[in-house]
Amino acid sequence: xxxxxxxxxLTRRELFRTGAMGIGxxxxxxxxxxxxxxxxxxxxxxxRARKSDYNRRAQSVIYIHMIGAPSQLDLYVDKPKLRxxxxxxxxxxxxxxxxxxxxxxxxxxxxxxxKFRNYGESGQxxxxxxxNIGSMADDIAVIESMxxxxxxxxxxxxxxxTGFGRFGRPSMGSWVTYGLGSENENLPAxxxxxxxxxxxxxxxxxxxxFLPSIYQGVEFRASGDPVLFLSNxxxxxxxxxxxxxxxxxxxxxxxxxxxxxxxxxxxIGQYEMAFRMQTSVPQLMDTSQESKATHEMxxxxxxxxxxxxxxxxxxxxxxxxxxxxxxxxQGWDHHGGIxxxxxxxxxxxxxxxxxxxxxxxQRGLLDETLVICGSEFxxxxxxxxxxxxxxxxxxxxxFAIWMAGGGIRGGSRIGESDDLGFSITKDPVSVHDxxxxxxxxxxxxxxxxxxxxxxxxFRLTDxxxxxxxxxxx
Numbered sequence: 001x002x003x004x005x006x007x008x009x010l011t012r013r014e015l016f017r018t019g020a021m022g023i024g025x026x027x028x029x030x031x032x033x034x035x036x037x038x039x040x041x042x043x044x045x046x047x048r049a050r051k052s053d054y055n056r057r058a059q060s061v062i063y064i065h066m067i068g069a070p071s072q073l074d075l076y077v078d079k080p081k082l083r084x085x086x087x088x089x090x091x092x093x094x095x096x097x098x099x100x101x102x103x104x105x106x107x108x109x110x111x112x113x114x115k116f117r118n119y120g121e122s123g124q125x126x127x128x129x130x131x132n133i134g135s136m137a138d139d140i141a142v143i144e145s146m147x148x149x150x151x152x153x154x155x156x157x158x159x160x161x162t163g164f165g166r167f168g169r170p171s172m173g174s175w176v177t178y179g180l181g182s183e184n185e186n187l188p189a190x191x192x193x194x195x196x197x198x199x200x201x202x203x204x205x206x207x208x209x210f211l212p213s214i215y216q217g218v219e220f221r222a223s224g225d226p227v228l229f230l231s232n233x234x235x236x237x238x239x240x241x242x243x244x245x246x247x248x249x250x251x252x253x254x255x256x257x258x259x260x261x262x263x264x265x266x267x268i269g270q271y272e273m274a275f276r277m278q279t280s281v282p283q284l285m286d287t288s289q290e291s292k293a294t295h296e297m298x299x300x301x302x303x304x305x306x307x308x309x310x311x312x313x314x315x316x317x318x319x320x321x322x323x324x325x326x327x328x329x330q331g332w333d334h335h336g337g338i339x340x341x342x343x344x345x346x347x348x349x350x351x352x353x354x355x356x357x358x359x360x361x362q363r364g365l366l367d368e369t370l371v372i373c374g375s376e377f378x379x380x381x382x383x384x385x386x387x388x389x390x391x392x393x394x395x396x397x398x399f400a401i402w403m404a405g406g407g408i409r410g411g412s413r414i415g416e417s418d419d420l421g422f423s424i425t426k427d428p429v430s431v432h433d434x435x436x437x438x439x440x441x442x443x444x445x446x447x448x449x450x451x452x453x454x455x456x457x458f459r460l461t462d463x464x465x466x467x468x469x470x471x472x473x
Contacts, residue, residue: 046214046265047189049181052443057407057473058370059183060318061176061438062325064353065161067199068153068333071379071392072400073421074112074342075127076142081419082381083111090382094422101151101394102335103384109420110383110390113339122411129346132354138411139357139366140404141471145415145424148377148396148431153333154200156376156396161205163435163460170209170451171217172435173324175460176442178215179449183321187284188218191317193310196330199376206326210453212263217326220285220313284316298355308352315359318369332375335384336391357404366405370441374401381420398424401434407441409473432465440467 073079088109095106115128124137133140150156155165162169170178173190182189192206199205206217256264287295287309288302295301300308307329314325329349334341353373360366378399379392398417404410416426436446439460446465450457 045181045185046212047177047182047185049183050179052180053445053448054443056441056443057368058405058441059368060321060323060325060406061173061370061372061442062314062318062327062356063172064327064329064349064371064373065157065199065205066332066349066373066375067157067196067328067330069156069375069377069379069394069399070332070345071112071334071338071342072144073379073381073392074114074338075130075346076125076400076402077144077417077421078116078125078127079111079381079419079421082109082421085109085420086111087387094382094420098397099151100380103380103382103393107380107382107384108387109381110387110392111381114343120411124411124413127346129343130350132350133357136354136357136404139361139408140402140410141408141412141414142400142402143414143429143434143468143471144400144417145426145428146374146378146399146401146431146434147424147428148399151377151394151396153376153394156394157199157201157205159431160374160376161201162209163432163462167201167204168209169458170211170215170460171204171206172438172460173206173217173326174208174211174215175449176324176439176444178211178451179439179444180323180442182323187281187317187320187322189322190215190217190324190326191322192217192219192326192328193313194219194328194330195307195310196328199328199330205328210458211451212265214265217324284320285313287312287316294359297351297358299351307348308355311352311356312359315356315363315365318360318365319363334379334391335393336389338391360405368406370406370408370438371404372401372438373403375399381422395422398422403471407473409471412471414468414470427470429468430464432461433468435460436465437467437471441472 119134120137126134177189208216384391439446
């Protein structure tokens with residue numbers, strides 16, 4: 001099997017010069033056979049589009065992560081029995097069954113103060129806080145039986161995004177772009193947009209870990225240059241920038257031949273990408289091209305930053321072939337005052353997320369775009385603090401996320417929890433199962449998508465994970 005550095009595609013002259021870099025005659029002949037007549041190649045874009053292992057259901061992913069972990073019991077999972085028990089002391093068997101992050105004494109039970117109703121032909125249940133998302137119920141599959149291994153925010157965010165609770169592993173977006181590349185050479189394959197502050201795990205949530213850094217997410221900002229240092233310095237014209245890039249790339253290619261370091265290939269790709277993005281990004285970020293009806297649907301205005309605008313931009317990105325778009329929305333850590341706080345946050349995301357689904361659907365993009373909405377864990381059915389200023393503690397053993405679009409069986413609900421929403425009673429889904437499912441929908445076998453590092457083959461799903469068949473259409 002040809003090593004990743006060999007995949008950088010050396011020319012015939014460079015192969016002789018370097019002695020084929022020790023990759024052996026079969027790999028050498030393979031490289032020679034791929035040479036195009038009359039056009040020597042010393043470099044091929046590491047983000048070039050790649051074939052999937054089997055027929056892919058989704059071409060792109062939009063992953064919305066709600067930083068801080070909203071309460072599934074107030075948004076997605078109705079528990080009438082819990083509501084009846086509000087104010088009663090937590091049963092001993094529940095209180096003694098697990099470790100809590102902040103609850104230190106036996107708490108009272110706390111049912112949601114919000115009403116729930118059924119939506120669509122499927123009868124999916126959503127809170128009154130999410131009427132717009134509820135209107136898309138027949139396109140959404142809710143996983144009610146998610147569970148994690150991490151109880152605190154930063155490790156849980158890392159675990160959800162990278163499959164590991166400590167720093168150093170590649171994010172899911174990095175794995176996806178490593179495995180599939182991009183359909184657009186003028187934009188990054190993996191784009192990140194953040195509303196509010198970054199989560200406790202920081203930019204490791206979209207980092208490339210031990211993968212070459214070409215696969216890390218590129219953060220787009222709400223003000224100034226959309227991407228840092230994208231504009232030319234004062235006094236530098238586009239032609240001047242082109243000459244500078246050409247000179248640097250020529251030197252990098254010489255060094256790439258000598259060393260075969262994939263990070264040199266990353267530099268080449270990033271210089272070229274940055275130059276092309278100077279034209280493509282301003283046009284993409286200019287939402288004034290969108291109709292008044294589209295802006296009204298999302299609840300935003302041209303030039304207005306925020307979560308709603310990021311949802312619209314997410315559609316624009318996947319429309320142009322970007323493989324993985326990650327939206328982070330901060331402000332869901334409700335340890336107190338949850339009734340007011342979650343109502344406020346839900347009002348900010350309900351309309352834009354529903355608009356994103358509707359927009360993708362009416363443009364014929366939803367069938368090939370996988371939309372995910374989730375967080376690092378869930379919230380407890382017992383109260384943290386007093387009932388007058390009720391909050392909910394972290395809960396890793398039973399929470400909910402939802403998915404829609406590319407290959408998802410809309411209108412379905414996977415897994416079940418007990419009458420209190422405390423424990424899973426049917427079809428548990430681990431974080432590794434979730435990751436395996438996403439890769440499966442993208443046409444990648446999660447056991448085959450590996451990268452050799454420090455002497456062993458690593459994968460997003462580590463040593464576990466099975467695609468959730470019930471969610472597949």
